[in-house]
Amino acid sequence: MAPLNEEQLIQIRDERREQILAAALSVFSRRGVAGTKMSMIVKEAGISHGLVYHYFKSKEELFVTLVKGAIEGAQEAMSFVTSLPGTAYDKIRKLVEEMMDEEGAPFFQLIYQARTSDGVPEEARILINQYTLDDYVSILRPLFEEGQRDGTIAPGDPGELIAGFLTVLTGVMMVGSVDERQFRIPDIEMLMRMISK
Amino acid sequence: MAPLNEEQLIQIRDERREQILAAALSVFSRRGVAGTKMSMIVKEAGISHGLVYHYFKSKEELFVTLVKGAIEGAQEAMSFVTSLPGTAYDKIRKLVEEMMDEEGAPFFQLIYQARTSDGVPEEARILINQYTLDDYVSILRPLFEEGQRDGTIAPGDPGELIAGFLTVLTGVMMVGSVDERQFRIPDIEMLMRMISK
């Protein structure tokens, strides 16, 4: 899944800005808002404390900026996949592949952090709650219904199916990126079986 | 000549200890170590700051105590399930049910926090790394192999199957307990499909 789209790249054209955001994403996604110290971001980015504040008003703003990008990226990925050629099953499989790739993980973690963390104030929370699970369900529903009609997707309420499936994917990404010895990301076939007939 | 007899004191201590641990579990599991302030635990438990330190040396010790309990609980649940009567499939289904119940969630979150958080020092990390995924795989392997022989469990390397399945379950519990509007825990049938033939 593409982490940031074209427009965002334009918006974040400044090299320094990107550098800081990349460092911040890396740390926030691993440790959450409260667990992240500015000094960690500063160190990861290889710059001075002061410079961060030239580009971002606060730790919060840094986090909110990242969350915005993650949400938009996720939406785009889903919309993009529905517009691909092929069977419904193949499209869904493609989406799962995109979500599971390395670049996708930090964004899932970020959104999870945003939902649980404490330091996350209004703005990020509002942003996140704007895009509830139902929005994603709406985007994917036609695809799943098509799959149910052609007999490749399991029967039942497609809303529940999608919601449960996205929850599983998010959970796996959250947990799977920690440590090989502790968790193992299942292969795509196994995941697809969950929604297959 | 204690004004309260030994028994009463022990009872008071045990009760307080449990009360504090329950409050701490609730907060830690939601916010992680760094995100948890002692004041939150204190408020949740309805006691004074000082009293926590009467029973636990530090925030860390509190966390480690909880992690120990969670690990022991998980091991017990798995061992218990394998000893139940019934088919392999039924036993696994029973295990999933147990893991997915409301009381289970905080423990999964706790262990996730323990693996990611920062304030978690040696002791908790060692404890956790002692019980790697492989240990759990070992306990459940006979069950899965039996299921593969009787044709109820999907074929393939049972180790991979179990590891992936446990990862999914953990991820779902992590993420699923946040907010109904954001995530939805899939029903057991859907989860079981992942490992079913």
Next chain:
Amino acid sequence: MAPLNEEQLIQIRDERREQILAAALSVFSRRGVAGTKMSMIVKEAGISHGLVYHYFKSKEELFVTLVKGAIEGAQEAMSFVTSLPGTAYDKIRKLVEEMMDEEGAPFFQLIYQARTSDGVPEEARILINQYTLDDYVSILRPLFEEGQRDGTIAPGDPGELIAGFLTVLTGVMMVGSVDERQFRIPDIEMLMRMISK
């Protein structure tokens, strides 16, 4: 040097009270007021926290009580020695012996602590400043003047001689009770040479 005189013993007739005072003296003299925790006294005395407060209003009162006893004891010891038979030199030597014995040390330390410590409020400070060095000098002056006349005590202002000598004795007691490997209390002959002709 007798640590507490008859009257004081009557006053502190209660066994518990004595027990607490003894424990407190031992700890205060070693660690000072700020360095002493009630829990240390409680442990040393082998009683409960609450009980200390049956006998003493506060840590402060405990300290002040001890300081009072120490001051009175020191004064008495000096007066007592001047009234003994023998030459001036012998009397002074006797005083030094008394001061240097094991029981004397805690009181010197206590008075030093009282002069330097911070937690010592008005009452103790007033008590201590009531009995300044000059008072002790007054008591001992006749003895030293006699010694100068009979040629056993070094010449010079007897006030300075006494003040310096008492300061040395106090310092030695302070420092000498710490650790054999670190400090060594000099023998009496060596100390006496300081004021001998």
Next chain:
Amino acid sequence: MAPLNEEQLIQIRDERREQILAAALSVFSRRGVAGTKMSMIVKEAGISHGLVYHYFKSKEELFVTLVKGAIEGAQEAMSFVTSLPGTAYDKIRKLVEEMMDEEGAPFFQLIYQARTSDGVPEEARILINQYTLDDYVSILRPLFEEGQRDGTIAPGDPGELIAGFLTVLTGVMMVGSVDERQFRIPDIEMLMRMISK
């Protein structure tokens, strides 16, 4: 591209460090580790709380740093004095003068505090115990033996003589710097008499 060049930064850091150490020495030596609150050091140094921790990891490290300096200083002073020209007696007298000067007192007090205080952890205690009285005795022994041979120093075991003498000097410095009205540092002649023939 640092706005302040390397040299300036180093200079600022060194100055601040010294400023904090000076303030800390002043407070620690008077009140001991437990009796010293960071706010006192902060006030004495005229800086903010946070800045102390920019330069020293903890109150302990601050204390340990000072103790190290004190020990090194004492050793140097002794070694230096033995290398001076003049008679043994003169050299010893010179050493006493050096030890007794105003700047010396805090160091003696510091070392005393380090030996008695409680908050003093391993590192300081080890440092101090590395340099026992015996080490100082070794350095000064040739000087005292020379003095005994030329008839200016009192006879007897030079080890005992030195150990007792250093103990007295330390005690005097400890006690003597408190309050003129309470203690009086004896003049050098008086102190020297203790070891003179």
Next chain:
DNA sequence: CATGAATGAGGATTCATTCAT
């Protein structure tokens, strides 16, 4: 634009003291 010394509000922890039993 860039640095890092400096600040201080906030959080963890200690410990004198109280109080129900």
Next chain:
DNA sequence: AATGAATGAATCCTCATTCAT
């Protein structure tokens, strides 16, 4: 009289943020 659980003010320390250079 005696206990020890319980309290909370005071202390140490951290870390987001500012600012002189």
